[in-house]
Amino acid sequence: MGDVIQSVLAPAGIQAARIAHLWWVMFWVCTVVFILVVGAMAIAVTRGRRGASDAGHRVLSRNVAIATAASIAALLVLLTHSVVTGRALETLKTPDALRIQITGYQWWWDVEYLNPQPSLRAVTANEIHIPVGRPVGLTLLSSDVIHSLWIPNLHGKIDLIPGRVNEMWIQADRPGVYRGQCAEFCGLQHAKMAITIVAEPPDQFEGWVAHQREPAPPPTLPSQQRGLDIVERGPCAMCHTIAGTTAGGRTAPDLTHIASRSTLAAGTVPNTRGYLAGWIVDPQHVKPGNKMPPLALSSSDLQALLDYLETLK
Amino acid sequence: MTTRAIDVSGLPEYGFGHRSILWWATLGIVAIEGTMFALLIATYLFLKGRAETWPPGVSPPLLTWGTVNLVILLASAIPNELTKRAAERLDLRKVQIWMAVCIAFGIAFNVVRIFEFRSLNVSWDTNAYGSVTWALLGFHTVHILTDLADTAVLALVMFIGPVDEHRFVDASENAMYWYFVVIAWLPIYAVIYLAPRVA
Amino acid sequence: MSAARPVTGRVEVLDADDPRLGSASLERERRQLDDAWAYARGIAGWLSEVNHKAIGRRFIATAFVWFSLGGVLAVLMRLQLSRPENTLLGPDAYNQIFSTHGTTMMFLFAVPVMLGMGIYVVPLTIGAREIALPRLVAFGYWMFLFGGIFLYVNLLLNTGPDNGWFSYLPLSGPEYGIGRRADVWAQLVTFSELSSLVVAVSLVVTIFKLRAPGMALSRLPLFAWAMLVVSFMIIFAMPAVMLSSSCLIMDRLVSTHFYNQAEAGDPLLWQHLFWFFGHPEVYIIFLPGLGMISPIIATFTGRPVFGYLALVMSLIATAFIGFGVWVHHMFATGLPQFGQSFFTAASIMIVVPTSIQIFCWIATVWTARRIVFATPMLWILAWFCVFIIGGLTGVMLASVPLDLQVHDTFFVVAHFHYVLIGGAVFPLLGGVHYWFPKITGRLLSERLGKLAFGLFFVGFNLTFFPMHILGLHGMPRRVYTYPASMGWGNLNMLASIGAGIMALGLLVYLTNVVVSLRRDEAAADDPWGAADLEWATSSPPPPYNFLPSPTVGSRDPLWHPELEPPVVLGLAADKREVLVTHLLDGEPDHRLEFPGPSIWPLLAAIATTILFVWSIFSPWGVVWGAIPVFVTLVGWFWPRKGRPPREVEADRLAGRLTPTEITS
C-alpha cells in the first residue's frame, strides 16, 4: 500500500514515531513468540505421532515452568517499553505551545485557534494548519455525541466527550498534508467525518493564521454581492458564520474562509465549484443524513452564490 | 463382570441448608442481586465523585422514615429466624404463625416505604442524583415487594396445602432470602440517607 | 489414584452377586425409568419438555440459527466493503447491520451456544440424571428464543439497533437515539442476560450438587470446570449490563439522567458499567472453548491432559483477572496516566494463565500415545495457530500508546475475530463434531468434516488477517464506506473473498450435519475411545442418562476399568429421582425428586416477554405486565404433591415426622 496519507506506519511527528517504534518492538517480539510456540507444538505433534516420547512428569513440569517464566519475562519487557513510551508521550506538553480547540459536531469539526487576546483568535472548520517543529496542544470538546480525533501520522486518538475536556499533544516534524478521521462511531455519517492537517513551515503558518483572523473580504462584483444577499437573507445565515457579514449561525462550519479549504463536508468531496454547487443543491445526496437542508435556488442564484463563496479565500 | 454397587435407598428425600439444591439456587440469586446492588452503589459513588456539590441543588432526604424502616427491617429478622427454625423442625403450626408475623412486617415496611419516597426531596427526573437515589430505593422496594409476595404465597400453601417436607425446605430458603433483603438495606440506607450528608 | 472413597451414612454396599444387580432386575428398572422419564409427546409435550438433553439441543440448534443470520449480515457487510464508495448498502442499513451482527454474535450466538453445550454435556460428564432446576433452564431457553425473534422482527421492521454492540451514550440516549432502536437493543440484552443468568445458576448447582458419587471436585472433568467458572463469571458480570441497560431505558422512557452530563450524570458511566460486563463477557465466550480443548486433546492423544491442577487454577485466575481489566476498552477516553498503566499491567497479567494452559496442552501432545487426526483434533490443532495470533494482538492492544493508534480500527476487528472465532468458535465447531455422536446417535462424516475445516481455516485467515494491515493503514471500524483514494480497496476485496470461502465452509459443515443425521449407521457408545462419563452411556443417552448410575474412582473413569467403581442402586425408578451429593467430595447425601414436563416455564416466558416489550413503549408496561408474570410464577411453583396441612400437623404431633439434620 503506497498510500501514506493516513497511516500508523508512516509517522510524520515525534508522537507517532514513538508509537511506531513501540509497534515494531511489539511486532518482532510477538512474531518470535508465535514462531516458538507454534514451532513447539509442531515438534510435539511429530513426536507425539510416533508415540515415542519418554519425557517424564518431572521434565514436563520443568519445561512448562520454564516456558511460563520466559513468557513472563517477555511480557515484562513489553510492559516496560509500553510504559516508557507512554511517559515519553507526555513530555511534549509545553506552556508556549500553539493551542487549538477542536469541537466535534455530528459530522464535522469546529476549529478555533486560541489566544489569550480575543482579537487574535481564528475560527475555521475541518482543516487545521500547524507549524512544523512546534508542539501543538489540542483541546478536545464535543457538542453532541462522542467523537474521536485520530490523525495516525501524527498521534493516536483521543475521544471528544460531551461534558469533558480532553487534551492531545502533537507535533509535525515533516511538512505535508495528513488526513485524520473520526474514530468513534457517532451515528449515520461517522464514515464521512474527516479532517485535513496541513503542516507547514512556521512563517508560512503565521501567514495563514493571520489571514484566517481576517473577516471575509467584501464582495466586489455585482454577482458576488447578490450571492452575499442570498447568504444573509436566506437560510444559510441561520447556521453558518461569515465574519464581517450578518451571517452568524453557530451550528454549522464557519465559512469565513471556506474557499481556502481543500475539501467540503469534512473531507467528503474536494472543494471545487462543481462539488460546491452539488453540495448546496442536494447535500443529502452527497452525505445522506447530514444536518444541512437542500436549498431550492434558481440556477442564476446558485451561480451568484458560488461566485460569492469563491471569494472567501 | 463383577460389578459392585452401593444402595442409596436409605438416604433421606430432602435436606436443609447447604445440602439442599434450592439453598444453592437461592444463593445464586442472592449473588446476582447483591452484585446489582453493589453496582448501583458504585454508580452512586461514581456520580457523587464527579459532582461539585452533592446532592446537586436539592436538600438531602429526611431521615425519619428511612430510619423507621431500618428498625422495622431489623426487627423482622426475629420472626424470620423463628420461621426458619420452625421449618427445619417441620413444625407446621409454628411456621404458619411466624410466617403470618413476617407478612405483617412486610406490609409495614412497604407502607413506610411510600413515606420514604415522599421524603426524598428529589424526583427521579430532577437530575442524576435523583435518578440514582430513586433507582436504589426503587430496586430495594422491588425486593421487599417480591419477597412479601413470595412469603404470602408460601404461607397460603402452608395454610391450605398441599404440604410435604419440601415446603419446609422452601420456607427455610425463603427465610434466607429475607435475610438478604434485610442485610442489603444496611448499605443502601447508608448511601441514600448518610452519603448526601457527608462531603 | 485411589478408588472411590468409602461411602458413609445410610448407604449400603452390595456385593457383585446381589440379586438387585441381576439383569432381570435391571431390565425391570429400565422399563420403569423409561416410563418415568419419557420425553413428553405431541406439540403440547414439546412445549412442556424440560429434560436437559432436549433443552440443550434446542439451545445449540437455535444459537446456530442466529449464527447463520448474523453470518449472512456479515456477508452483506463484506459485500458493501469489498469496493470503495460502494452503494450496495446506505449508511442507515449498514449501521443496523453491523450492530445487529455484533449483537447477534455476542448475545444470541456465542454465549448461548456455549451454555447449550454445557446444558447438554455437563450432567452427562458428571454422571447425573438431569440438570438441576430443569424447568428454570427451559424458561431460560424460551427467553433466549423470544429475544432472538424480537431482535430479528425489529430488524425487518427497520427498527434494528444501530449503535453497535455496545450502544454508547449519548448516541443511544433520549436526544440522539431516534425511534425505538436503542430500546430494542437494550431489551434484547435483558432477554439474553436473563436467560444466561438462570442457566448459569443451574449449572453451578448441577456441578456442585449432582456429581456422581466419588467425583470429588478434584476429579471434575475439565469441561465441567470451565463451565463452572464461566457460570460464576456470568453471575457476577451480567448484572452490570442489565443494570446499565435498564438505566438507559429509564433515561429514554422516564427522563432519568444517569448518562446526561447536563444534569450531573455522565456518559462515561455507561462505558464503565458496560465494559465491567463486556470484558468478562469475552472470557465467558472463550473459557468454554478452552474447556472443550482438554477432553479433545486427551481423547485423540490417548493421554490424560498434563497439569490438571494448573489448568484448573488457570481458568480460575483468568476469571478473577478478567474482572479487573475493563478499562482497556476505554484508553482513548483520556483517563489519567496512572490508572491506564494499572489496566495495561492487568491485561498483560491475564496472558500468564492462558499461556500456562497452552504449555500444558503442548506437553500433553508431546507425550501422546498416538495422535488421531480426526476432525475435532484438526480444529483444536488449528486453534493453536489462530488463537495465538489473536492473543498476541491482544497484548499489543493492552499497551496504551499502541492502543491509542489502533483502537476503533480494523486492527481491533481483526483481534477480536481471531480470538472469538479462532479462540472460541474453532473449539466449538470441533466440539460439536466431537459430541455429535453422543447428542444425535450419528457420527459426522469425516470427509465432509475435513473439507469444511479446510475451507473455514483458509477463509477465516483470508478474511481477518488483512484487517490488521487495514487498521494500521488507517481504516476505522464501523464505516459504511471509504474513499478510493485511501488505498484500502484491495485488502478489503481480499477479506470479502475470504468471507465467501468461510461461508462456504460453514455451508459444508451444516450439510454434513444434515447428511449425517440421515445415515443409518448408529454411533457406538464411545466412538472415539474417550475417558469421560458421557461416553459410558448409549448414544444418544436414554432420558435418564444412565442405568445404573455410575460412581467414579478416578479422573478418567473410562480409562480405568480396573478401578471398578461400584454403581448406584436404590434410586426410585418410578419417578424422576436424582441423587444429590456433597459439594466437595461428592459423597451421596440425599435423593431428590425432580419435576417433569411443565407448560408453566413457557407461559412465564411469554408473560415476561410481554412485560419486556411493553416496557419499551410505556413505563406502565412494567407495572401491569408484572401481574401475568406473577400469576404464571404462582402457577409454576404451586405444589402439586403433599397432604392437607391438618394431616401433616397430626403426623408431627404423633412423632411420625422427623426432620433430617441440617448438616451431616
Ligand code: HEA
Ligand atoms: C474470545 C474473546 C477474547 C479473548 C480471549 C481476548 C483476549 C485478550 N484481549 Fe481482547 N477483545 C475481545 C475479545 C477477546 N479478547 C473483543 C470482542 C474485543 C473488542 C470489543 C469491541 O470493541 O467491540 C477485544 C478488545 C480488546 C482490547 C481493546 C481494544 C480496543 O478497543 O482498543 C484489548 C486491550 O487491551 C484487548 C486485550 C486482550 C488481551 C490482552 C487478551 C489476552 O487474554 C490474550 C492472551 C493470549 C495470548 C497472549 C496468546 C497465547 C500466549 C502465549 C503464546 C504465551 C506467550 C505470550 C507472550 C510472551 C506475549 N482486547
Ligand code: HEA
Ligand atoms: C462470535 C462472534 C462473531 C462471529 C462468529 C463473527 C463472524 C463474522 N464477522 Fe463479525 N463481529 C463481531 C462478532 C463476530 N463476528 C462483533 C462483536 C463485531 C463488532 C460489532 C460492532 O462494531 O458493534 C463484529 C464486526 C464485524 C465487522 C466490522 C464491521 C464494522 O466495524 O464496520 C466485520 C467486517 O468485515 C465482520 C465480519 C464477520 C464475518 C465475515 C464473519 C464470518 O465468520 C461469518 C461466517 C458465518 C456465516 C456466513 C453464516 C453461516 C453460513 C451459512 C448459513 C451458509 C450460507 C450463507 C451464505 C451463503 C451467505 N464482523
Ligand code: CUA
Ligand atoms: Cu464523529 Cu465518528
Ligand SMILES: [Cu+2]
Ligand atoms: Cu477486554
